[in-house]
Amino acid sequence: MKTQKPKYKQIIDAAVVTFAENGYHQSQVSKIAKNAKVADGTIYLYFKNKEDILISVFQEKMGQFVEKLEEVIQGENSASEKLRLLIENHFRILSEDSNLAIVTQLELRQTNKELRAQINEILKGYLQLVDQILIQGIETGEFSKELDTRLARQMVFGTIDETVTTWVMNEQKYDLVRLAPKVKDMLIHGCGSHH
Amino acid sequence: MKTQKPKYKQIIDAAVVTFAENGYHQSQVSKIAKNAKVADGTIYLYFKNKEDILISVFQEKMGQFVEKLEEVIQGENSASEKLRLLIENHFRILSEDSNLAIVTQLELRQTNKELRAQINEILKGYLQLVDQILIQGIETGEFSKELDTRLARQMVFGTIDETVTTWVMNEQKYDLVRLAPKVKDMLIHGCGSHH
Amino acid sequence: MKTQKPKYKQIIDAAVVTFAENGYHQSQVSKIAKNAKVADGTIYLYFKNKEDILISVFQEKMGQFVEKLEEVIQGENSASEKLRLLIENHFRILSEDSNLAIVTQLELRQTNKELRAQINEILKGYLQLVDQILIQGIETGEFSKELDTRLARQMVFGTIDETVTTWVMNEQKYDLVRLAPKVKDMLIHGCGSHH
Amino acid sequence: MKTQKPKYKQIIDAAVVTFAENGYHQSQVSKIAKNAKVADGTIYLYFKNKEDILISVFQEKMGQFVEKLEEVIQGENSASEKLRLLIENHFRILSEDSNLAIVTQLELRQTNKELRAQINEILKGYLQLVDQILIQGIETGEFSKELDTRLARQMVFGTIDETVTTWVMNEQKYDLVRLAPKVKDMLIHGCGSHH
DNA sequence: TATGAATGAGTATTCATTCAT
DNA sequence: AATGAATGAATACTCATTCAT
Numbered sequence: 001m002k003t004q005k006p007k008y009k010q011i012i013d014a015a016v017v018t019f020a021e022n023g024y025h026q027s028q029v030s031k032i033a034k035n036a037k038v039a040d041g042t043i044y045l046y047f048k049n050k051e052d053i054l055i056s057v058f059q060e061k062m063g064q065f066v067e068k069l070e071e072v073i074q075g076e077n078s079a080s081e082k083l084r085l086l087i088e089n090h091f092r093i094l095s096e097d098s099n100l101a102i103v104t105q106l107e108l109r110q111t112n113k114e115l116r117a118q119i120n121e122i123l124k125g126y127l128q129l130v131d132q133i134l135i136q137g138i139e140t141g142e143f144s145k146e147l148d149t150r151l152a153r154q155m156v157f158g159t160i161d162e163t164v165t166t167w168v169m170n171e172q173k174y175d176l177v178r179l180a181p182k183v184k185d186m187l188i189h190g191c192g193s194h195h
Numbered sequence: 196m197k198t199q200k201p202k203y204k205q206i207i208d209a210a211v212v213t214f215a216e217n218g219y220h221q222s223q224v225s226k227i228a229k230n231a232k233v234a235d236g237t238i239y240l241y242f243k244n245k246e247d248i249l250i251s252v253f254q255e256k257m258g259q260f261v262e263k264l265e266e267v268i269q270g271e272n273s274a275s276e277k278l279r280l281l282i283e284n285h286f287r288i289l290s291e292d293s294n295l296a297i298v299t300q301l302e303l304r305q306t307n308k309e310l311r312a313q314i315n316e317i318l319k320g321y322l323q324l325v326d327q328i329l330i331q332g333i334e335t336g337e338f339s340k341e342l343d344t345r346l347a348r349q350m351v352f353g354t355i356d357e358t359v360t361t362w363v364m365n366e367q368k369y370d371l372v373r374l375a376p377k378v379k380d381m382l383i384h385g386c387g388s389h390h
Numbered sequence: 391m392k393t394q395k396p397k398y399k400q401i402i403d404a405a406v407v408t409f410a411e412n413g414y415h416q417s418q419v420s421k422i423a424k425n426a427k428v429a430d431g432t433i434y435l436y437f438k439n440k441e442d443i444l445i446s447v448f449q450e451k452m453g454q455f456v457e458k459l460e461e462v463i464q465g466e467n468s469a470s471e472k473l474r475l476l477i478e479n480h481f482r483i484l485s486e487d488s489n490l491a492i493v494t495q496l497e498l499r500q501t502n503k504e505l506r507a508q509i510n511e512i513l514k515g516y517l518q519l520v521d522q523i524l525i526q527g528i529e530t531g532e533f534s535k536e537l538d539t540r541l542a543r544q545m546v547f548g549t550i551d552e553t554v555t556t557w558v559m560n561e562q563k564y565d566l567v568r569l570a571p572k573v574k575d576m577l578i579h580g581c582g583s584h585h
Numbered sequence: 586m587k588t589q590k591p592k593y594k595q596i597i598d599a600a601v602v603t604f605a606e607n608g609y610h611q612s613q614v615s616k617i618a619k620n621a622k623v624a625d626g627t628i629y630l631y632f633k634n635k636e637d638i639l640i641s642v643f644q645e646k647m648g649q650f651v652e653k654l655e656e657v658i659q660g661e662n663s664a665s666e667k668l669r670l671l672i673e674n675h676f677r678i679l680s681e682d683s684n685l686a687i688v689t690q691l692e693l694r695q696t697n698k699e700l701r702a703q704i705n706e707i708l709k710g711y712l713q714l715v716d717q718i719l720i721q722g723i724e725t726g727e728f729s730k731e732l733d734t735r736l737a738r739q740m741v742f743g744t745i746d747e748t749v750t751t752w753v754m755n756e757q758k759y760d761l762v763r764l765a766p767k768v769k770d771m772l773i774h775g776c777g778s779h780h
Numbered sequence: 781t782a783t784g785a786a787t788g789a790g791t792a793t794t795c796a797t798t799c800a801t
Numbered sequence: 802a803a804t805g806a807a808t809g810a811a812t813a814c815t816c817a818t819t820c821a822t
Contacts, residue, residue, distance in 0.1 A: 042805095147381075148381075155381055158357025182343055183346060186385065187386055188386050189387050190384040194384075237788095239813095430784060431783055431784065431819075500696065501695065533776045534777065537771075537776055541764065541771055545743075545744040548745075549740040556739055579729070582775075584774075613792080615791080625810090784821105784822100785820100785821095787816105795808105799806100
């Protein structure tokens with residue numbers, strides 16, 4: 001892949017850092033431009049407006065995110081194993097890019113309803129991965145036949161998301177990746193005692 | 196009986212409606228004042244600044260929220276039953292006040308880190324309720340002895356929160372309260388097949 | 391003189407202190423009221439508005455000022471001696487009330503043209519004293535027959551005023567009263583070498 | 586030859602007029618911007634804040650002022666003649682720019698202590714000119730050996746300043762420049778009768 | 781007289797966006 | 802494509818003043 005739009009990437013990368021360091025509302029376009037080493041006006045050759053930068057950051061990063069996770073769950077593994085891999089890699093990617101973690105868990109939510117709707121649109125790719133795993137699990141008998149896929153998806157996503165957010169709010173003090181197996185077990189077996 | 200601090204309540208109530216209708220950033224102080232039928236300046240007799248209105252709204256409502264839920268789980272019920280009651284009442288309260296639901300799930304998150312930290316502080320009361328239920332469940336053997344309380348709390352809260360958010364994002368089209376038993380079952384048994 | 395309007399005096403005194411400590415624009419009416427131990431509204435029973443407090447402070451204090459100086463120059467002294475007494479007492483009164491000095495030299499000037507005109511009106515009493523001295527001096531031959539009274543009055547007042555302002559701006563570090571004889575000599579003999 | 590920083594000059598000039606016409610506190614930034622034919626925001630590309638406009642106006646004009654007076658007193662003249670030139674030119678410059686006179690004598694004083702300190706800093710250039718003349722006069726024997734330079738400087742500046750202020754307060758009704766020789770004489774010989 | 785809760789007019793400043801070069 | 806100077810809309814907050822008690 002050729003670097004055909006070097007400025008675009010420059011701006012995206014500068015934006016992630018700027019958002020993470022200052023928050024969305026405190027990340028003035030001029031500040032992003034400065035960090036990207038381009039002129040203020042240049043931003044508007046690549047993005048419609050400031051919101052578009054945020055959404056593009058998410059789109060871009062989430063694209064790589066989903067791509068990576070898709071690879072990871074392609075194999076012949078069981079649904080349970082795929083769930084573990086999903087969680088572990090989700091945790092790993094965000095652990096390795098703390099700025100991205102901050103943007104994903106905190107800054108991205110500081111937006112209005114319309115923007116949130118667009119974000120949800122982008123999230124769909126991720127949620128479909130979860131659905132795939134759930135359906136496989138139900139089909140193979142690993143997961144309960146009575147499982148409401150939509151609710152289960154919300155549990156899986158809600159739990160992962162809350163776990164990451166708590167970790168970010170605690171300033172990423174502990175090892176997130178190490179929690180993956182326990183989170184997976186909890187999602188599969190629930191709180192109940194199982195013999 | 197005189198109404199105590201009538202203006203304070205007027206403003207809080209107007210703020211919930213205004214935030215829900217326009218979002219936090221589009222809720223100008225003058226708009227809130229107008230809705231509360233007080234002068235702009237009066238707001239500042241009762242609140243330090245605009246952020247303080249938002250935080251006070253949450254504090255006020257969450258206080259009632261936790262109080263209500265505390266009552267509900269006081270009885271002799273099993274942990275499982277208490278969990279159902281918690282979820283059901285959480286869903287019911289937000290179902291009955293759609294503006295509050297919007298503020299809680301969307302507007303409250305449009306804020307900076309410091310404010311988020313304050314919100315988390317207020318949330319603690321709620322999370323302690325979850326912990327109580329989890330601990331009771333573990334002690335009575337209903338819940339697994341190996342359960343990591345912190346992670347379990349994150350699963351419970353994350354799942355409930357995500358379920359409500361999805362419902363709000365879908366414009367509250369379906370009956371949230373009816374989902375409570377299934378959500379409870381899912382949290383207790385997980386996705387796994389159990390016989 | 392009976393204390394018939396104790397609140398009036400309370401407010402005047404509180405205002406001098408408040409103005410000196412915070413400056414005119416930073417002396418909110420509520421702050422003055424608090425210092426005077428009266429309610430905000432009470433101020434408006436005694437003063438038309440905030441400006442009226444400032445002007446009244448000046449009027450009140452300048453009245454005592456001129457009264458005192460009038461006494462001092464009543465005697466049989468020469469014009470030169472009266473000039474010295476005027477300067478010395480002017481310096482002494484402000485030296486003994488540093489808050490009044492600050493208000494007179496700095497805060498009183500932070501006002502608009504109309505107010506300044508009123509202040510000049512009040513100042514007239516003082517300037518007439520200067521004129522009296524000048525005229526006596528010219529008549530007795532102490533002062534030059536060719537003296538332009540108006541210009542001389544401006545020199546006398548301008549010099550005294552500038553001397554006090556410099557002293558205030560230097561945080562009243564040195565003894566102002568001690569300068570009086572030299573200032574008087576300078577005003578009478580000028581810069582020129584005189585044998 | 587391109588006009589350098591045309592907007593800066595535009596704003597400075599508009600500010601002098603606006604301050605003179607409306608007073609500092611009644612000169613809204615938007616009013617200055619309108620008079621300067623620039624957008625409100627443009628002001629902030631050239632000035633830190635509203636106070637900075639005032640101080641810059643003074644700095645700019647006082648710079649030219651001192652420069653002009655420096656030229657004027659460079660020659661081989663006696664101290665007495667230099668003093669006359671100083672006064673005459675001081676009077677002339679302000680006579681020719683009545684707006685500047687109003688700003689200098691009235692508006693500039695409507696400010697707080699910090700700002701006043703900055704103004705004094707700028708004034709130092711002027712006061713040094715006065716000192717030069719005084720010292721030359723003392724050295725050549727024109728002025729009294731016993732002269733306290735600091736007090737004399739205060740007399741010279743105080744007298745000039747008071748004369749101009751009185752003239753401004755009287756709406757510049759009379760010819761200020763014509764007073765210069767008499768003011769000079771008065772400063773040199775004082776009020777005393779000299780033969 | 782005295783109070784002090786309530787009022788609401790008034791404004792400096794920021795910053796996303798544009799556009800002439 | 803790139804620049805960055807210029808734009809101007811938009812708004813939280815203060816505080817002098819009022820008036821019902």
